[in-house]
Amino acid sequence: MFTQNWGDTYYGHNISPDADSMPARRWIEQLEHYQPDLQQRVKRTVDQWNLIVRDQLRNETALRLSLESKINHPEHKPTQIPIKVVDGLPEPLIHVLRDYSEQAPTLLNEKAFADTVKGLRVANDQFSALQTLCPSQISPSDLADASGWLQRILEQLRQTDIKHRLRELNQDILGAYFFNVPRVEIYWAAIGIYAQLYSISIEGLCLVVLAHELAHAYTHWGKDIDGTTWETKDFGNADLAIVEGFAQFYTKTVCEKLAARFPAALEAYQALLQTQSPVYTEHEQWIKDHPHLKEAVRFSMIQCRSKGIVEYGDFMRVLQDVGNFPFSR
Numbered sequence: 566m567f568t569q570n571w572g573d574t575y576y577g578h579n580i581s582p583d584a585d586s587m588p589a590r591r592w593i594e595q596l597e598h599y600q601p602d603l604q605q606r607v608k609r610t611v612d613q614w615n616l617i618v619r620d621q622l623r624n625e626t627a628l629r630l631s632l633e634s635k636i637n638h639p640e641h642k643p644t645q646i647p648i649k650v651v652d653g654l655p656e657p658l659i660h661v662l663r664d665y666s667e668q669a670p671t672l673l674n675e676k677a678f679a680d681t682v683k684g685l686r687v688a689n690d691q692f693s694a695l696q697t698l699c700p701s702q703i704s705p706s707d708l709a710d711a712s713g714w715l716q717r718i719l720e721q722l723r724q725t726d727i728k729h730r731l732r733e734l735n736q737d738i739l740g741a742y743f744f745n746v747p748r749v750e751i752y753w754a755a756i757g758i759y760a761q762l763y764s765i766s767i768e769g770l771c772l773v774v775l776a777h778e779l780a781h782a783y784t785h786w787g788k789d790i791d792g793t794t795w796e797t798k799d800f801g802n803a804d805l806a807i808v809e810g811f812a813q814f815y816t817k818t819v820c821e822k823l824a825a826r827f828p829a830a831l832e833a834y835q836a837l838l839q840t841q842s843p844v845y846t847e848h849e850q851w852i853k854d855h856p857h858l859k860e861a862v863r864f865s866m867i868q869c870r871s872k873g874i875v876e877y878g879d880f881m882r883v884l885q886d887v888g889n890f891p892f893s894r
């Protein structure tokens with residue numbers, strides 16, 4: 566279980582997203598057709614929340630993120646890990662989506678069809694009043710026909726196995742942390758597709774992706790009070806469930822901290838969790854209900870980094886041991 570190395574991913578090999586193939590273009594064009602401002606909404610959310618999310622991550626991990634361009638270089642100064650909102654869909658995602666590109670227009674609008682069915686039911690319930698308000702040749706049976714047709718379409722959409730296949734993806738597909746560079750990319754079209762397929766708020770989902778990718782950057786490159794980081798080799802060799810576990814744990818923490826100001830983020834985190842593979846949900850089981858959960862995870866994370874732990878079983882033993890510490894009460 567959970568033995569795939571985190572580094573064996575497209576972001577471990579700096580592979581660019583696909584913006585030009587026919588399937589990628591079809592999905593993105595369909596997305597933009599109904600939401601022409603999508604890219605701007607994602608960019609605006611990233612710009613607006615970038616520093617706030619970084620502040621939260623710094624507080625929660627007690628790690629400081631700064632890169633030194635060149636040691637002893639006369640102009641060397643700390644720089645932040647760059648974030649870019651980019652076009653295209655990452656390889657693992659388009660690998661699945663290309664099999665459904667013919668159905669993209671309908672799959673992306675499942676919620677619109679479901680809302681229309683609801684609207685037709687309301688119109689049917691209020692038929693006499695609506696005819697008085699605005700006389701029409703439409704009959705109740707016309708409404709029932711339209712509703713029945715859309716319901717059959719919805720049933721067919723729900724029988725496609727696209728969501729089952731997306732759940733099997735064990736790589737970040739809405740954003741990426743290219744740890745060898747390092748830099749963060751946010752895929753606005755992938756966020757839009759997931760928001761549409763699963764009825765999640767775009768801005769909320771965007772914040773989740775931002776926090777998740779930055780959490781990778783903090784847990785990898787963030788300096789503890791001794792100035793130590795996670796060795797890139799160990800980080801890349803660590804089991805998926807360790808690296809994704811930390812990213813998810815701190816994403817949830819950030820969303821909880823920001824819930825009063827941005828409730829859609831925590832809702833998006835929870836909704837996305839329902840769609841993800843076990844490596845993205847495993848952290849929810851970590852020493853459950855422990856009164857000092859955050860401190861125990863933080864201490865275990867520091868241990869994991871300093872000891873070069875790469876196997877999930879070894880990490881879990883550390884977490885259990887730390888969980889048994891007599892934390893101050």
Ligand SMILES: [Zn+2]
Nearest residue numbers: 737777809812
């Ligand atoms: Zn991740």
